[in-house]
Amino acid sequence: MNSNRKIIPVILSGGSGTRLWPLSRKSYPKQYLSLSQNTEKSMLQLTLERLEGLKDIDEPIVVCNEDHRFILAEQLREINVSAKSILLEPFGKNTAPAIAISALKALESEEEPILLILPADHDIKNKEKFLEAIS
Numbered sequence: 001m002n003s004n005r006k007i008i009p010v011i012l013s014g015g016s017g018t019r020l021w022p023l024s025r026k027s028y029p030k031q032y033l034s035l036s037q038n039t040e041k042s043m044l045q046l047t048l049e050r051l052e053g054l055k056d057i058d059e060p061i062v063v064c065n066e067d068h069r070f071i072l073a074e075q076l077r078e079i080n081v082s083a084k085s086i087l088l089e090p091f092g093k094n095t096a097p098a099i100a101i102s103a104l105k106a107l108e109s110e111e112e113p114i115l116l117i118l119p120a121d122h123d124i125k126n127k128e129k130f131l132e133a134i135s
Contacts, residue, residue, distance in 0.1 A: 008110070044075055066090050069088055
């Protein structure tokens with residue numbers, strides 16, 4: 001990889017809060033919950049921390065529902081992560097449109113961006129294998 005190019009993580013943090021009811025709610029979907037017995041960090045926070053140690057990584061672009069912008073901002077602050085951009089959806093548009101708008105946003109700062117698309121609600125047990133696969 002060209003040493004000037006960085007991987008831009010795109011964190012998909014939308015969601016309606018209906019799949020894990022009653023734990024998650026429309027106002028607080030699962031990606032903002034701590035579902036691990038080993039930590040109090042949310043799934044979103046664990047997704048971002050999972051990238052630590054990856055070479056050539058840029059600040060993330062995060063896509064979330066407009067209603068969750070303050071939860072998202074607080075959770076980023078708690079783990080000292082600055083976002084390259086936070087894209088707010090007025091209502092859920094699903095994965096493909098979220099990726100498309102993120103790609104357009106990335107093109108504003110880089111001619112040929114490399115995007116790493118990461119849903120914020122996945123549980124990945126083996127961080128080393130995950131980072132190896134990305135590398």
